[in-house]
Amino acid sequence: MSGIDDFRKETRAWLEANCPASMRGAMPDGELVWGGREVEFKSEDQRLWFERMRDKGWFCPDWPTEYGGGGLSPEEHAVLEAEMRRLKCRPPQINLGIWMLGPVILEFGSEEQKRALLTPMARGEMRWCQGFSEPNAGSDLASLKTTARDAGDHFIVDGTKIWTSYGDKSDWMYALVRTDATVQKQKGISLIALDMRSPGVSVAPIDLISGKSSFCQVFFDGVSVPKGQLIGPLNGGWTLAKSLLQHERKAMSKFGEFSLPTHFDLLELLPEYVPAGSRSPADIALRARATACAMDEHAYSLTVQRMGEEARAGMDVSGLMAIMKLVHTEQERDKFEILLDALGHRALGWEGDEFSAGELALTRAWLMSFTQTIAGGASEIQLNVIAKRVLGLPEGK
Amino acid sequence: MSLIYSEEQRMLADTAREFLAAKSPVAAQRRLRDERATNGFDPALWREIVDLGWTGIPFPEAVGGLEFGYKALGAVFEEMGRTLCASPMFSVVVSGALLQLAGTPEQQTAWLPALIAGDKRVALALDEGPRHDPLATTLSARREGSGYRLDGSKVFVVDGIGADAWLLAARTEGQAGDREGVSLFLVSAGTAGLSMSPQSLIDSRNHARLRLDSVLVPASALLGAEGQGFGMLDQALDRGRACLAAEMLGAAEQLFATTLDYLKTRVQFDAPIGSFQALQHRAARCYTDLCLARSAVMAALAAFDDPASDATTCGRLASLAKWKAGETAAHVSNEAVQMHGGIGVTDELDVGLFLKRIRVAQACLGDGDFHCQRYAALTELPA
Numbered sequence: 001m002s003g004i005d006d007f008r009k010e011t012r013a014w015l016e017a018n019c020p021a022s023m024r025g026a027m028p029d030g031e032l033v034w035g036g037r038e039v040e041f042k043s044e045d046q047r048l049w050f051e052r053m054r055d056k057g058w059f060c061p062d063w064p065t066e067y068g069g070g071g072l073s074p075e076e077h078a079v080l081e082a083e084m085r086r087l088k089c090r091p092p093q094i095n096l097g098i099w100m101l102g103p104v105i106l107e108f109g110s111e112e113q114k115r116a117l118l119t120p121m122a123r124g125e126m127r128w129c130q131g132f133s134e135p136n137a138g139s140d141l142a143s144l145k146t147t148a149r150d151a152g153d154h155f156i157v158d159g160t161k162i163w164t165s166y167g168d169k170s171d172w173m174y175a176l177v178r179t180d181a182t183v184q185k186q187k188g189i190s191l192i193a194l195d196m197r198s199p200g201v202s203v204a205p206i207d208l209i210s211g212k213s214s215f216c217q218v219f220f221d222g223v224s225v226p227k228g229q230l231i232g233p234l235n236g237g238w239t240l241a242k243s244l245l246q247h248e249r250k251a252m253s254k255f256g257e258f259s260l261p262t263h264f265d266l267l268e269l270l271p272e273y274v275p276a277g278s279r280s281p282a283d284i285a286l287r288a289r290a291t292a293c294a295m296d297e298h299a300y301s302l303t304v305q306r307m308g309e310e311a312r313a314g315m316d317v318s319g320l321m322a323i324m325k326l327v328h329t330e331q332e333r334d335k336f337e338i339l340l341d342a343l344g345h346r347a348l349g350w351e352g353d354e355f356s357a358g359e360l361a362l363t364r365a366w367l368m369s370f371t372q373t374i375a376g377g378a379s380e381i382q383l384n385v386i387a388k389r390v391l392g393l394p395e396g397k
Numbered sequence: 398m399s400l401i402y403s404e405e406q407r408m409l410a411d412t413a414r415e416f417l418a419a420k421s422p423v424a425a426q427r428r429l430r431d432e433r434a435t436n437g438f439d440p441a442l443w444r445e446i447v448d449l450g451w452t453g454i455p456f457p458e459a460v461g462g463l464e465f466g467y468k469a470l471g472a473v474f475e476e477m478g479r480t481l482c483a484s485p486m487f488s489v490v491v492s493g494a495l496l497q498l499a500g501t502p503e504q505q506t507a508w509l510p511a512l513i514a515g516d517k518r519v520a521l522a523l524d525e526g527p528r529h530d531p532l533a534t535t536l537s538a539r540r541e542g543s544g545y546r547l548d549g550s551k552v553f554v555v556d557g558i559g560a561d562a563w564l565l566a567a568r569t570e571g572q573a574g575d576r577e578g579v580s581l582f583l584v585s586a587g588t589a590g591l592s593m594s595p596q597s598l599i600d601s602r603n604h605a606r607l608r609l610d611s612v613l614v615p616a617s618a619l620l621g622a623e624g625q626g627f628g629m630l631d632q633a634l635d636r637g638r639a640c641l642a643a644e645m646l647g648a649a650e651q652l653f654a655t656t657l658d659y660l661k662t663r664v665q666f667d668a669p670i671g672s673f674q675a676l677q678h679r680a681a682r683c684y685t686d687l688c689l690a691r692s693a694v695m696a697a698l699a700a701f702d703d704p705a706s707d708a709t710t711c712g713r714l715a716s717l718a719k720w721k722a723g724e725t726a727a728h729v730s731n732e733a734v735q736m737h738g739g740i741g742v743t744d745e746l747d748v749g750l751f752l753k754r755i756r757v758a759q760a761c762l763g764d765g766d767f768h769c770q771r772y773a774a775l776t777e778l779p780a
């Protein structure tokens with residue numbers, strides 16, 4: 001017990017001394033630092049914070065030190081996260097590879113892969129994208145068609161991936177590919193890592209309704225991938241993919257905690273547009289909806305806390321884990337609906353100085369929020385998972 | 398503040414579950430209803446509950462309590478919810494809490510130990526209209542001689558029939574809606590001018606209408622300072638609200654488990670109805686809400702055990718819990734009826750008993766709209 005208390009004290013002191021003041025508090029849009037070969041810093045403080053955390057191994061606090069991680073125990077990791085929240089430290093970098101692929105390589109990768117892939121990831125030098133979805137394989141991911149043909153010491157990859165977030169900015173991709181088309185669809189899939197600079201890879205950005213372009217379609221035309229970049233067993237990719245998607249859902253339900261740029265505080269914003277004392281029926285109805293929404297958010301944050309406690313007490317939290325992504329993303333959606341109604345036309349501005357920066361950001365964030373209930377397994381798929389895996393309801397015919 | 402039960406609290410819950418399954422199954426509540434039990438509960442069962450010590454859980458040892466805390470108490474309420482166990486536990490909690498918070502030392506000595514020992518029952522007479530609204534108190538209390546004269550009536554008084562005394566909210570000044578001017582009185586059974594009649598609700602429990610016609614009470618019947626009773630009252634109510642939330646959570650979880658069984662076994666179109674996605678998704682949503690409701694209930698209970706939580710924090714969490722558990726339990730019970738089809742609307746099935754109790758518990762001490770409003774009022778908003 002006193003060990004963990006010491007760790008808390010040291011960590012708090014270190015963060016207080018090393019996290020620059022400008023790296024604390026909510027993060028405005030566009031201030032995220034993405035780790036990778038071409039990491040960009042908008043300020044000296046960003047660089048400092050990035051380098052200090054990197055040198056501690058705290059991009060990956062719970063990975064073993066031999067692969068560049070911080071080597072923290074689960075308790076220490078929880079303490080670090082709590083202390084960072086307390087000081088409102090921004091994440092020093094965002095790297096989807098660390099959250100999703102990292103744990104899978106740690107569990108299933110070869111020693112060589114761990115050294116070759118985990119170490120640069122832990123140093124923030126390798127930015128990853130996820131090549132799962134295809135034009136005809138979304139929720140039904142296992143029907144994917146991109147092929148990897150055996151060509152001796154390497155594979156030849158042909159096909160296309162779509163909705164690849166930051167496909168145009170990533171250094172590497174982890175992709176699900178078909179390595180056997182003659183068996184049941186889940187049994188002929190493999191997981192590979194590929195360098196996006198490989199000849200034959202081309203990338204076309206896609207515009208979103210929010211005006212952003214954060215995802216792409218990626219084409220593979222006879223791309224050569226060394227066999228050493230096969231992760232896990234040949235045709236064993238489906239199991240790894242399922243584990244990876246769980247890490248993705250966990251990461252997505254954490255976005256709120258990191259207070260990424262989408263965070264708008266409903267009860268704080270509302271009085272600006274719906275005067276506190278107003279008795280107009282529409283305002284009264286709006287306030288009631290807003291309160292109910294804020295209460296549900298409160299219940300959700302208590303559930304996050306309870307899940308953590310239950311996990312630490314060794315209880316089964318699989319049921320709670322299964323609801324988190326669904327609940328969080330739908331609450332965000334509901335919140336934007338209320339904000340939209342509260343701001344009226346002021347939430348419908350596209351650009352220009354008729355609108356405040358906050359209003360324009362809100363509009364874009366609302367449009368972006370639609371992606372959350374689709375990406376990483378749509379809400380309907382989450383409900384299927386809860387019904388079948390958690391509640392044990394029978395499969396349909 | 399921990400949101401999970403400790404080892405001891407879990408053990409208590411397990412014992413309670415075993416005890417209630419044996420001594421107070423849902424079938425026993427049905428029998429109470431069919432036999433029109435006078436007080437809506439079984440006195441022999443009540444004696445056993447008192448002997449188990451449940452009535453003493455939230456109270457200090459000095460007055461005969463166990464000082465085991467609200468989370469432990471919530472665990473018991475949850476289990477009572479599972480079998481719909483009818484007992485005067487709720488009144489012990491709210492009346493006891495109010496005596497503890499606002500009672501004079503004499504009032505406490507006279508009533509608290511007897512309450513905990515199950516020798517006396519004190520009911521809280523609060524609402525005057527169909528919807529919970531403690532600020533709307535208008536029952537009049539006028540100074541007369543060295544005491545007070547009370548006139549008015551109270552409705553839906555939980556455990557009112559057969560009580561040995563009533564704790565009353567009355568108005569000594571101001572008007573409905575004012576915080577100031579609400580005073581609390583303890584009035585014993587048999588006081589002249591007091592009359593009472595049962596109100597039969599869908600849950601077949603003990604509810605009463607209380608009439609006060611020139612009831613004269615001495616000044617020693619007052620709890621706390623004249624006109625300043627509302628704060629204490631609300632704090633006591635919050636303890637009751639958290640317990641009702643725990644009860645509704647237990648009832649809803651039990652009902653949901655029964656419904657899931659039905660979804661897995663009832664066959665139509667040559668398939669279990671639980672294989673139909675339209676029902677699967679609705680069941681998954683019930684589950685999701687139950688998970689959120691549990692977190693809110695645990696937080697409210699834990700707040701009362703946490704010395705660092707002030708009355709506002711406790712009130713806000715109690716409102717969150719009552720709101721979330723109430724809305725969830727109502728939704729789950731509606732879905733349970735619908736998913737059972739025709740048999741779901743028959744009295745033969747227990748589903749209806751759960752639906753009815755949940756609705757009464759939801760209305761008691763504030764429904765969803767009430768607690769939504771209250772949560773907003775207790776949440777400090779920047780101007």
Ligand SMILES: Cc1cc2nc3c(=O)[nH]c(=O)nc-3n(C[C@H](O)[C@H](O)[C@H](O)COP(=O)(O)OP(=O)(O)OC[C@H]3O[C@@H](n4cnc5c(N)ncnc54)[C@H](O)[C@@H]3O)c2cc1C
Nearest residue numbers: 130131132133138139163164165371374375376377378380
């Ligand atoms: C912003 C964003 C970023 C993304 N990033 C990536 C990425 O980096 N890499 C990647 O590989 N993919 C990514 N995706 C893709 C994402 O995983 C898919 O969009 C998602 O799995 C849904 O697939 P789909 O778009 O083909 O929709 P479909 O599967 O065609 O679904 C259409 C609708 O049908 C419903 N539906 C489908 N099947 C069922 C069923 N069995 N029961 C009930 N309803 C069903 C869905 O819920 C949905 O409402 C991203 C998506 C978004 C929006």
